[in-house]
Amino acid sequence: MFNLIRKYLALTALLALSATQTLRAQTPASYVNPFIGASTSTADAGVYHGLGKTFPGAATPYGMVQLSPNTITGGDNGSGYSYEHTSIEGFAFTQMSGIGWYGDLGNFLVMPTVGPLRTKAGTIAHPEGGYRSMYAKPSEKASAGYYSVLLTDNNIKAEATAAPHSGMLRFTFPKNKLSRIQIDLARRVGGTSTLQYVKVVDAYTIQGWMKCTPDGGGWGNGDGHADYTVYFYAKFSKPLKDYGVWSADIPDGWVRKREEVGSDKYQDVVANAAILKNIKEKQGKHLGFYTNFATTENERVLMKAGISFVSTAGAKNNLLAEIKDWNFEALRQKATALWNIALSKIAVQGGTLEQKKVFYTALYHTMIDPRIISDVDGNYPGGDGKAHKSAVFKKRTIFSGWDVFRSQMPLQTIINPSLVNDLVNSMVTLADQKQKNYFERWELLNAYSGCMLGNPMTSVLADAYAKGIRNYDLDKAYNLAVGSVEKFGNGEKGYAPGGIGIAQTLEYAYNEWCVGQLATWLKHPADAKKYLARGQSYKNIFDKDKGWFRPREDEGEWKAWPDSGRMTQWYGTFETNPYQQGWFVPQDVDGMVALMGGKQKVLADLDNLFAKTPDNMMWNDYYNHANEPVHHVPFLYNRLGRPWLTQKWTREICRRAYKNSVEGLVGNEDVGQMSAWYVLAASGLHPVTPGDTRQEITSPVFDKVTLKLDPKYAKGKAFSIIAKNNSASNIYIQSAKLNGKTYNKCYIDYAEIAAGGTLELTMGAEPNKSWGINQHI
Template identity: 50%
Template sequence: MKHVKPHEKWSISRRSFAKGSILALAGSWLRCRLRGEPLKKPDRASRFINPFIGASTSELLGAGKTFPGSTTPFGMVQLSPDTITGGLKGPGNPFEGDNGPGYSYEHTTIEGFSFTHMSGVGWYGDFGNLQVMPTTGPMKLDSGRINHPDKGWRSTYSHANESAEANYYAVMLEKYGIRAELTAAPRAGMLRFSYPKDETARIQLNLARRIGGTSTRQSVKVVGDRAIEGWMRCPSAGGGWGNGEGNVSYTIYFHMEFSRPLEHYGVWKIDIPDNAFPVQQGLATSYFYTDEYQDLVTRGEVLRGCNEYEGNHIGFFAEFPSLFIDEKVVVKSGISFVSVDGARKNLAREIPGWDFEETRRKGVALWDDALSAIQIEGALEFESKIFYTALYHSMIDPRVISDIDGNYVGGDGKIHTATRYTPRTIFSGWDVYRGEFPLLTLLNATIVNDEINSLVNLAESTGKGYLERWEIMNSYSGCMDGDPATSVILDAYSKGITGFDIDQAYAAARQTAAGPNGFTNRPENSFYIEHGYVPDQPSSPGVSWTLDNSYFDWCMASLALALGKKDDAQMFAGRAANYKNIYDPSVGSMRGKNAKGDWIPWLGKTTFGQGCTESNPLQQTWFVPHDVFGLIELMGGGESFSEQLEAFFEKTPSSFGWNEYYNHANEPVHHTPYLFVYAGKPWLTQKWVRRILTNAYHNDVNGICGNDDVGQMSAWYVLSSMGFYPVCPGEGIYILGSPLFPKVRLQLDKKWYKEATFAITAENQAPNHPYIQSAKLNGKPLSRAWIRHSEIAAGGTLEFVMGAAPNKEWATRSEDLPPRASL
């Protein structure tokens, strides 16, 4: 989406990846595992990770909005460089727009390295806490404005002296001649700084820093001769997610240790007025670029030797004037969203020593374990990098939010201890229910199970009773449309992923959709129930809300039917057809209505808005995933449907970036290339899927043609390159597209699928061979362009024969079409 506005042991547990012949590699993998030896680097999928893919906020570079720093799969820590704090364009800040990741490739200075980030998001972003910056020379008390880097501690850098790999980032800070290196554990991180000779080495901690805002209160305390600890309070009043509109409030705690004794240290403070951060129009972050703030910086106070301090805009520094030749200063810190004690335990468990390379190797091993779920063969080097980086990006969130002892802060603000599951946060629901969570149901269903438990528990602990659509740090941010958690629950439950209380989950999902006592996830819910559509208004774009509600009502009906709740199933099944109420045959498109039932003014199919969230009527018209055949009937039958759909694609720019037609940069259209199969023209699905795979993804900073949105854009690539995609999550059906690699081996989650593996082969695979000539499933001819989840879950082999010209006879008979979604 393009926004405008517990225990969990850190160990290698499941898999390791090896590339080459599947049988030979499986043997190599097993031998290494039995001996307890790490796989050699050439055998590791992690070597293909390129964290710079998508690492820009610039529309010219794709605006993937990923971060290039170090992290582990679904870990709490994302230790990454910061080039910008955020805010609107203005004096001292030439960059305007969403700066959610804190880093953007086109920026030329670095202001520090912080421990928490978000991947692929806009809307001002959040986190960016515990920012560390190595410096030398006269001490500055602020990072300084981008247009005047000499006035602060920020430093220029060059991409020629910057590198990033799995769980590793390094850069030369040109201003100081300091080389900075970063690596991470799930709940802790480590930084290694190499200083020039004959310089007093200094490390500065900006405790107030927060992406998209500021922490409003901080505390730091020296404990022992090599450690400090403290906290940063980050309420929504200080900005953050959506510049405060996301209602995100949290406190982050830390315990930090230094490789050298703390002999020269202190605190600095800047007296910021309590009302300095009005959360409106981006002012929470723009304030730091004003002359008023810079004037306060010049009057900041340095408290040398201060052992403990609490304030509203403070930092900590440590100086090391007598380093040995080639000696490096290493800093490591655990973080927690529960307590300082939790941060201390997290660090002690996950990075007990000072071996930077060992910490790096452990993190890489975790990535090899996670990525080994999919093995590809026959890919070119750049294709492997695109694929495994996409898989990497789809495994950053939802991140663990509990400490190593299982403690976490619940929706009631109290500390709880998790026992049945690992609490998680960052549920970008409107995006990830479409492809990322269906992908995780195959590769790591435990994560899906954790997320469902987390959302259901949040609904109960807050007293709200309903499921949040875009959760971050227990916040009901209300971002985007619909009831995506309901889709995730149905999709998991229908696949046998049942490690949650289904009755409790159903109750929360039902309240989300039905909204008793006024509590609901939907605007104008009573009107929708009575009239069958959501009237268009700025707070609730009627077209998008009506279409989303119809699909999620289908999810509710399906879930109710599976649980034997026949009355509910009947009620929701009726509402699932509400999409028909906003189709206007006079314009051949979905169209918004006002509360009186009149059509809203028509500005044409391709004009954005008109009741559509981040889209236009042409793009939204295709969103009826639960009843594609019903949509085909509305649009005049299969031939008319496919003609309109093909025109939709033919008018799309070759880059597939932000545009009026097939806008791959945003999620509402992600399923549409696969709709040709329903009209009996699967070769057109094959044609367009292959073009999107080839043209919309690249092995460079503009490698994602829009916001990655917490992994959904990347998950689309992973699924589609394997050869299938779920048009309707929860239905248990995948539509076949155009496999990109000669061989793929999918290792299903062992806990839920009894160690099943599913192989996909593509004979005659080539860049100019996007079309399926024939297919076999487990050795038997397959005449349909779709496959059941149960067929993948059982394990086996799907074989394709590819060619340069379409086979218009394959999978085109009426009996070969996907089944109509039934209730």
Template identity: 50%
Template sequence: MEMRFFDKQAQWAAGLAAAMLMGGGSVHALAPVDEIDPTIGTITTSADGACGKTFPGPATPFGLVQLSPDTITGGDNGSGYSAEMTTIEGFSFLHMSGVGCYGDLGNLQVMPETGSLVIGRDEAKSPYRKETEVAKAGYYGVQLDRYHVKAELTAAPHAGMLRFTFPASPNSRIKVDLTRRIGASSDSHSSAQWARQTDDHTVEGWMRCDPSGGGWGCGPGPTYTVYFSMQFAKPIKAFGTWDGGDISRALKQRSGSHTGFFVEFPTKAGEQVTVKSGISFVSIDGARANLAHDIPGWSFDAVRDQARSLWAAALSRAGAEGGAPTQRRIFNTALYHTMLDPRSVSDVDGSYIGADHQEHKAKGFVYRSIFSGWDVFRADFPLQTIVNPSLINDEVNSLIQITELGGARGLARWELMGTDAGTMVGDPGLNVICEAYLKGIRGYDAQKAYAMARGVGLGPADKSNRNDFDHWTKLGYCADGSSLSETLENSYSDYALARFATALGKTDAAAQLLKTAQNYRNLFNSGDHWFRGRNPDGGWMAADAGCVESIPTQQGWFVPQDIAGLIGLVGGRDKFVARLNDFFVHTPPDQIMRWNNFYNHSNEPVHQCAFMFTYAGAPWLTQKWSRFICDNGYKTGPGGLDGNDDVGQMSAWYVLASAGLYPVSPASGVYILGSPIFPKVTLRLDPKYAKGKSFTISAPNTSAANIYVQSATLNGKPLTRAWVTHEEIARGGTLSLKMGPEPNKLWGAGSGEAPPSITK
């Protein structure tokens, strides 16, 4: 197994041992880690559906365990936590961040109690006060007013730890619900459970989850088993179990369909009781080994400090300097949110459960899960190609494995625990693989990857993610209910696959793919001067039909592979710029992250729009509107992400745009330059994939007034184009931008060197 900053097991153990030797003293290696605010975006419910759906609890970078408080089970609350809710039902070990659907996981929920035993989650909830809640990188704490217990949480890559400070009580307990699972309904649950007390300090068991339990609510649900090995620092003197309403204090093990267990003990005022648990999706032995490896001792502070240290190292990959404190908090929290998924679901020895539900062992990569493809191929994965290229190798290998083992037809669109939910449109797995290969990230079988991608793009219909393969090749467009979204997304994917084919020397396939990459043109309605979906008989759909999470006025801008062609369709540069500018002018600043008929940043089809002006020779408008989105679409606090974070995509957009660049067409390897918020952003490069050590964007006089680029140099030489390539970034160096309060309409527009496009 490769050792990397986000999943390096040996380093974790060594660092934890060192922290314990120091008595658990705090480590303050990097200031940016203290600017992470995990409460940003932690609303899951609102009147108009605008919410971030993140969670405030501790995790490690791309770690398996994500331990957090739960305020709700069921409904469109994928994280299980919403900041405006006033009660907590427990603390579970597995969460999903920013999902725009009902979610899943939420397993192994722990809750401290005093007084009489209360089994039901709703009945046992405790009120809490927001002023007692503390959330930092690797730490969460809160006071449970009903039980007068302080709860503290911290996490390791494969294990978690809870510390409860109890009041004086003759009857305190820690209760563990094995049934609970976040999902589509308040009755979502694991389908079977088993637990056994193995000694005076340890309880082990498992929870089996399948679609019958009502978890994932957006397409086929996954089947998985969560194994745990839980240890209590205080010896277990009284142990009990339940199954439904049947409670027993005599059984030392129990199986059932609505099962849990509890340990009871008297406590003195201020007595701390610590609990830790290893988690595995493979076996109890795996959970036991994960716990022994990640948290061998009992120092809560040492585990917390090591988690913080891992986040400090992770954030050093993209460091922002200067700017306002609020901007740095948003930036560093956004970077944090991009490094939660796709998480490792392997044990410390590399074992994992594949899409065939059998045990496998990863060789040369870390097996990962939670790939929100339709969202993250746009900005999140392009960001990781720069700062975490080994993660991209992991994900490509994981996608290949999932397809090989039958977890997806073609390549997964939205993968969860080895199952392709099939939700959303397009071929995002293909997009990610093609971009990776073209950027020199090639730690996988390229021919196999191409064959799978080809199966999606041009192969037999029964291997395709496309619902109407024949329509794609014969009609030249997708003709199902989401005709417009499908056609435009697939046109981009064929462009990406054409570039991959060219790089592999498959010139005939590349030529064919470049032709179908132009299929978007077949949905341009000359009468409307814009795009419309079409029916199988060639007739046009209604003007507001044919889209997924967008409307035609929004989806129609998604032609990232051929903006020169799009400019021609709408009547030339001037008309293109006027129409795109109007798209932003009519967007109310307070609605930019909420549903409206113009620029709707909370849904991905428009994410590239602010950077498209550059293709038409108006980069100053890219600078204006990208800064507008940064300033109006992102805030601090629970409402800071006024739209689903979409497993890091919304956050990645901010990281890149605030640094001053964005990949309109990721497979092209081109980043359009915008308006950097920070005087300096440094992207650290991986020497395995890049020639340089770092790439710095320097804009020393940027400010709220100075938002326009006046001139630029790249490594000391004048740069007259408003874009850079991935190769230039990978070589390292410094991009210097001189900023000013008025646009310089000659810079980036007068050279005639437009970014690459199919028709150029």
């Protein structure tokens, strides 16, 4: 009987494995390629902004933990990883994705080593003498929720997988009497943590924390004001018998930002850190922990850890709730299952294998942030430095506002409205806790970083409210929106003076329009009149003599017009030229067109913008898809009565700017924005004006796209977009039906999407210039 049971169980396991493998080949997660965009290389990008700046490591949807290889600590390498680097310095439990400033996080850096203990990482140029290792590039594998690589210096295979608040590393060692797992507690992307603490809890467990302040560089090399503490609770599969702490004696008064931390002087002190054997508890300015052990050939040694931004008790609770054993493969399967659930919110049919990989990797990248920083028990770090708890929402962080209000947050209103609700709650309560009367424009772990410009949270709030996402304190949210545009806005002058006055004035005018919309809906008529009028302030910086927008000085006089005119980078703009930035009047396209000289003149100018864009769509002076201010521009053709040109150019951008390769993103991923643009455009939809429920219709990449709706926020179960006769040449919409009825508009209202149903498009090789024409311009 016993043998029969064993055979039955073995057969059941075999069948389950076979079914899993078959299923895996067809699941959304199987298409994900985390290496897309995983480069910070300025050489390949041809500009200092670099490429995608994503990371390839293991994560879960919007999880607190991203367990990823790190190849670099300093420089403009926000993800801590770049594909072309030839060595790895360790595996960190926290990462940023696709940011274009000096990065942060990269905390709790774990590295397997053998032989003598080295206490500094070493550098890419000079790895010798450090604990970093060269690795075999062909061995590097990444998928949704999993990463592995062979570290060739000591022939150690490293594997990583993750849960939302915790992660597990599995190291396969060679035979060696002195193998090791070491953890650099001071390490932080773009600088260093400034104070650390570690304690040995029992024969298998350590706990502690790393305090990261602006004095230690990090976000914007300290200019982003990031100030947070990462707590950890870690367990090892082999007992702690020969262990210890290294402690570098960093002199008082030393500057500890990224350049200083990377200097030879600083690294010499780290390299000569005191090694304190069998010490059970230590606090210091630059600590690491190690555990030595003997290994047999191909012996697997594992480490798992929970993290928290609240407490060590929170980190322990997170780990014990999520990873109860040492079953690495089971944890990996759970991570993949979480991705399959999340990615199944959009199902695509048709398209090539490459297009599906690009699509689902893009969707994957939109599901990194804004991440949760609530512990499993609901506790989260507040803006007042205290722990708070909420059963109403999950605390979210990393809100790259200026980037993500354009595509990323509008995408989430359709497929993940609860996340948008969480974000509004997170930002409202943050302002409350910090006793601020305005929204933060770029939030990182409760920091008011002030990064970029405008008041993007007003856009997210207006868009959420317009779409029925309203489970937050409306009065507080509205007052914060008003406070934001009053503190940062065009004000009584009617424009923003100074060096980036075009960008600021245009962004502020849109934000003030958003507040005007909110005021109208919430029945504040005086405010509505005031802010809708301010939404017209973009007109105050249009120079009729030059025929374009132009920055003004404090007293109203024009700034000198440069020889290259509106093609001049940074002339009144931020990371753009006026030709690119000047199209940002989403709240009043008709008024913008009239100001610019009428429909025909504007169409000719748009045609020129696209015609002169380089084939590879890398950073350029025309349609620069690598940067966000132009992301709505292809959809302006819909507003100008040329919808077939929206169809043409969105298909071109999808084809030319997104590839299944490391260099597959033409610019920074920017915390989900670059990928969200693709997801929406490839699905056949995209807004011009968040805060207005109109969604532009364009040419889908796929034959069928089905958006799964949330029954808590939408009446329907799903909304499908079908493209009949769709192909690489049949990119033009010939006719359309909505729920079986002829449909002649090139746009659709969000309410019609939320109601569920089907938009059926018939495609062809030549434009149908009578379909979808808007007559209002």
